[in-house]
Amino acid sequence: MSKFRKINLDERQMPTSWYNIMADMPNKPQPMLHPATKQPVKLEDMTPLFPVELLKQEMSTERWIEIPEEVQDIYRVWRPTPLHRALNLEKALDTPARIYFKNESVSPAGSHKPNTAVAQAYYNYKEGVKRLTTETGAGQWGSALAYACDIFGLELQVFMVRVSYEQKPYRKMMMNTWNANVVPSPSSLTEAGRRILAEHPDSPGSLGIAISEAVEMAVKDPDTRYSLGSVLNHVLLHQTIIGQEAIKQMEMAGDFPDVVIGCFGGGSNFAGISFPFLRLKLTEGKKLRAIAVEPASCPKLTRGTFAYDFGDTVGMTPLIPMYTLGHNFIPAKIHAGGLRYHGAGAIVSQLLKDKIIEAVSIPQLETFEAGVLFARTEGIIPAPESTHAIAAAIREAKKAKEEGVSKTILFNLSGHGVIDLAAYDQYFSGKLENYAISDEEIQNSLKELQPVNV
């Protein structure tokens, strides 16, 4: 097949297991530590927050974990997603590179997030949980979980980072449509929120703060559990259906990626596209580069430190071995709300430390420039998060042109930006900033990192 524009899979070709990269990592991540005892957390420590099945997945080293029938059934509402060849973008760049993208924007909530939301809602429902709490940045995760909870009849309380709550009012309406309650974070619903509001009444919020609030509320009620949209191993696991589909589709295209690219917040979207390909690298010696793309204003992978740090701002979560800017780091108000997170998941951090993957950071204006070119060539207005992957793909395609070499680039289009159009409006009217960050700011932020002896 040549010069096709996209490859669809039939429902019956949808993968039936998730891929757990823990099985194939040369060095497994260090264990998470209990915030009080500083000892490795045990499954029982976490049951107030998560259902047992998800905790088993969190700690599993089995290579393949079967996707429950009920979850597969809901996946089929939108999956398998198409793989596109970005022919018009290639033409606009006049590049010898072949650019492919996996289109996760076709899901109910408009992003890859429902892949784990549906799975998490399902396991909670199966264990009799009545209510979930969660945080959300730009709202992609919150709306995905709202959809999933509505399907399985669970209540949902969403803490939405205040800056995004104000930037993206339609996200709240979308979550309400799927029956969720949404408040801006920091809120007065929790002790954590009230404490932060007392100190910083104008706090724009951050994912770290919102997580503190959601965790606090879940811990206090035995019928309530907490749900996280990224960072944790089981969340990354659920996203691997993306890359597994992409492998089949690339085979049908008669091609294989030299470079696999995903934007990076906590790691779930990057893991989703790249881990199944990394399996081929780790177990079959396939050559490929995997690039995680973070915002220049929140550069934990490229300028942070590798340390034990909390997943939230207040310090309620276990300590995670991660690349981090410190849990008190409040990222600038970029529109890619899903990438405004101080740390990286343990697996991805270990892979980066072991040089199995690469990371790059890109400033906001370059990402919007890339997003506009993509919208004008491929017809999909990308989410601000996804524009980071596009910008990195464009850099790679331009390099291929300069070097005069052929190259196959695959990136994950994590979501559409229809609800983020106000951000494009600001870009066109010259109101967007790059939010450069100095070494001093980073050093100051890392100073606040409490040292942990292990």
Place this chain on the structure above:
Amino acid sequence: MSKFRKINLDERQMPTSWYNIMADMPNKPQPMLHPATKQPVKLEDMTPLFPVELLKQEMSTERWIEIPEEVQDIYRVWRPTPLHRALNLEKALDTPARIYFKNESVSPAGSHKPNTAVAQAYYNYKEGVKRLTTETGAGQWGSALAYACDIFGLELQVFMVRVSYEQKPYRKMMMNTWNANVVPSPSSLTEAGRRILAEHPDSPGSLGIAISEAVEMAVKDPDTRYSLGSVLNHVLLHQTIIGQEAIKQMEMAGDFPDVVIGCFGGGSNFAGISFPFLRLKLTEGKKLRAIAVEPASCPKLTRGTFAYDFGDTVGMTPLIPMYTLGHNFIPAKIHAGGLRYHGAGAIVSQLLKDKIIEAVSIPQLETFEAGVLFARTEGIIPAPESTHAIAAAIREAKKAKEEGVSKTILFNLSGHGVIDLAAYDQYFSGKLENYAISDEEIQNSLKELQPVNV
């Protein structure tokens, strides 16, 4: 295949011709009349407005019209679109009916409109036109044409009905992203607009007024042509790719619709899904009902009159033989902006007159109730226009339950409602009205219809 959720076609299965129902109609529509001479319009009368190829299609009675390679190539950016089985909706309704929907929301602009936008932009580009003008209601058509013009390097001036311009700010931003200029209509850019503003400074606008403005601007500049998103024969023609794909997909599902349903503004979305099925009814004697669904507040098909009327408000277009509420009719401010049009296309009007199709009108609140149920079951938030088709499908499914009969229902999901979320917000807070319309209002509006002797 049983209990599948959707059927995708491969790109290579995409139809390569449009279907022209003129070839198979027992009674062809009466000719359009020149607004001044009241004689049948000739192709040459229309060349200031449209490129020759589109005018040939407008008057053609050939059954199949080949889709140009370049148009097929752009179609493949998002086509073929999926056919879904609405299993969760069926379950929620506890109906014996099988409900299918064709999902046109996956296009760049989020609706079926790019099917004709791309074709129209292409033919204009081929004939050396530099610039297009158009009107848009809710913005679905304007954004589709913005995308299409950007692909072929044409400039675009959009007149957006003022009420929608204010209700749906993201639509303007979307059009801007694809390089179009957008003004609220009535505007001060045209004589027609200025005249209406002088009389009604607070005019909410209407599709009829916006058409007057767009036509006026096109006529005044030899490098500019006009483009219409519905009503005309060639526009309906381009949409027939929807129904042709659906026929293949229903075959793959091993099923055939008893009822085919589309929402109705000017007729393009209804024609797109139904005309290819009507071919099987007209030429092969297949039994099926085709139902056009209009808003109760703009009921030209169910409560209007069949007469020659102008396509616009000011009276610049040819006279069209149509079901109409009169070209001065200003519909209530319902959120389904694309259905706020006083008349119906000539072909659909003739089919209704000949009882080959049916029509039904549904009040706004029932359509939103249907839209919310659909979002909560099938995961797609539908456009306010599309909720009309959903509401009619639900009525049919409930009737099947009452009668205890099996039935196959197919409707066209014309677009997603992500940009219309503010309408859902209003619905949830009880701020939406039904906008009932009295017989007297309709009679008064029809009185203004200038009688035309032919």
